[in-house]
Amino acid sequence: MRSLLLALALCAATPAVAAGDDADIVEELANAQLPDPPMEDPPEEATAVARTERLQKALRCPVCQGLSVADSPADAARAMGNRIEELVLQGYTEDQITEYFVDRYGAWVELEPPKEEHQTLFIAPFVGLSLGVLVLLVWARRREDGEPEAVPSYSPDPALSQYRDRILAELDEEAL
Amino acid sequence: MNWRVLIAGAVVTVPLVSLLAAGFGRDPKLRSNALEGRDAPSFSLRTIDGEPFSLADAKGSPVVVNFWSTWCQPCKIEHPVLMDAAEAYGPAGVHFVAVIYQDDVSKVRAYLNRAGSHWPTLEDPGGRTAIAYGVAGVPETFFIDKDGVIVRKVSGPVSQPIMVTTLEEML
Numbered sequence: 001m002r003s004l005l006l007a008l009a010l011c012a013a014t015p016a017v018a019a020g021d022d023a024d025i026v027e028e029l030a031n032a033q034l035p036d037p038p039m040e041d042p043p044e045e046a047t048a049v050a051r052t053e054r055l056q057k058a059l060r061c062p063v064c065q066g067l068s069v070a071d072s073p074a075d076a077a078r079a080m081g082n083r084i085e086e087l088v089l090q091g092y093t094e095d096q097i098t099e100y101f102v103d104r105y106g107a108w109v110e111l112e113p114p115k116e117e118h119q120t121l122f123i124a125p126f127v128g129l130s131l132g133v134l135v136l137l138v139w140a141r142r143r144e145d146g147e148p149e150a151v152p153s154y155s156p157d158p159a160l161s162q163y164r165d166r167i168l169a170e171l172d173e174e175a176l
Numbered sequence: 177m178n179w180r181v182l183i184a185g186a187v188v189t190v191p192l193v194s195l196l197a198a199g200f201g202r203d204p205k206l207r208s209n210a211l212e213g214r215d216a217p218s219f220s221l222r223t224i225d226g227e228p229f230s231l232a233d234a235k236g237s238p239v240v241v242n243f244w245s246t247w248c249q250p251c252k253i254e255h256p257v258l259m260d261a262a263e264a265y266g267p268a269g270v271h272f273v274a275v276i277y278q279d280d281v282s283k284v285r286a287y288l289n290r291a292g293s294h295w296p297t298l299e300d301p302g303g304r305t306a307i308a309y310g311v312a313g314v315p316e317t318f319f320i321d322k323d324g325v326i327v328r329k330v331s332g333p334v335s336q337p338i339m340v341t342t343l344e345e346m347l
Contacts, residue, residue, distance in 0.1 A: 075278040
């Protein structure tokens with residue numbers, strides 16, 4: 001049953017190969033490069049479609065800037081999408097398939113990095129914001145409670161008083 | 177000068193500027209070479225002439241696997257470097273293999289008829305081998321040692337010095 005599903009999947013994904021009648025090569029290609037066997041039996045069609053769509057949306061197109069496999073029209077994304085579908089139909093779980101691609105492309109291939117591995121990154125903005133608010137509150141409180149800033153007092157220099165009096169007198173004269 | 181304002185400003189701006197400098201200081205297209213130091217994914221493919229080729233058959237010898245296509249200009253720039261290297265290191269036991277990436281075989285054949293090649297050129301139906309090697313653009317070249325371990329991955333055209341240095345280390 002599994003080989004029948006596999007053959008059907010491969011026919012759909014790679015007509016060029018299937019048309020070549022190289023069944024041995026097709027079988028070998030389909031199973032090559034996978035370190036572990038599938039953890040589940042091949043899923044039913046509806047489950048397979050849903051899994052494939054979820055994975056195609058979660059994984060990044062390798063030749064695009066910020067596009068998922070599902071959203072990209074590139075040939076490379078299409079190839080990756082077909083590969084995801086093949087693996088799903090073989091019974092590989094979503095975790096196994098994600099791990100397979102991360103293993104090859106690095107964590108970059110996941111559009112959303114796993115939160116448990118990057119918790120600091122997710123928490124840091126909230127910590128920074130909270131600290132900023134705290135600093136502002138403390139500053140505001142101190143400003144309210146503190147003594148008003150002393151205004152420097154003005155004490156005229158007695159040595160200059162004669163000049164000041166003269167200027168004031170001249171201003172008075174001009175005003176008249 | 178108000179030192180408190182200065183320190184508060186520095187506390188905000190220094191981390192921000194450092195973050196921006198780190199971000200703009202690296203090429204966003206460069207990614208970690210996830211497969212370096214690990215066993216090369218196995219593959220069995222057919223050449224454009226229909227001959228079978230399996231990576232396992234080359235075990236015991238260094239192998240250079242080059243992913244390329246005719247629509248990729250850097251691949252054409254790299255071609256003479258591969259030609260020279262294959263000519264010089266082929267007799268010493270280094271296997272050179274080219275894998276077609278998202279391209280039409282007739283175009284590949286036409287190009288190779290003009291430019292020549294000293295290595296088998298393999299079709300990669302469905303791009304499975306490219307995916308298994310984490311290829312994210314061409315050209316990408318993988319240097320596999322005698323034990324089947326990927327010792328180096330080069331994204332973009334391989335220069336002659338890198339080619340020679342890597343092959344000398346592998347021999």
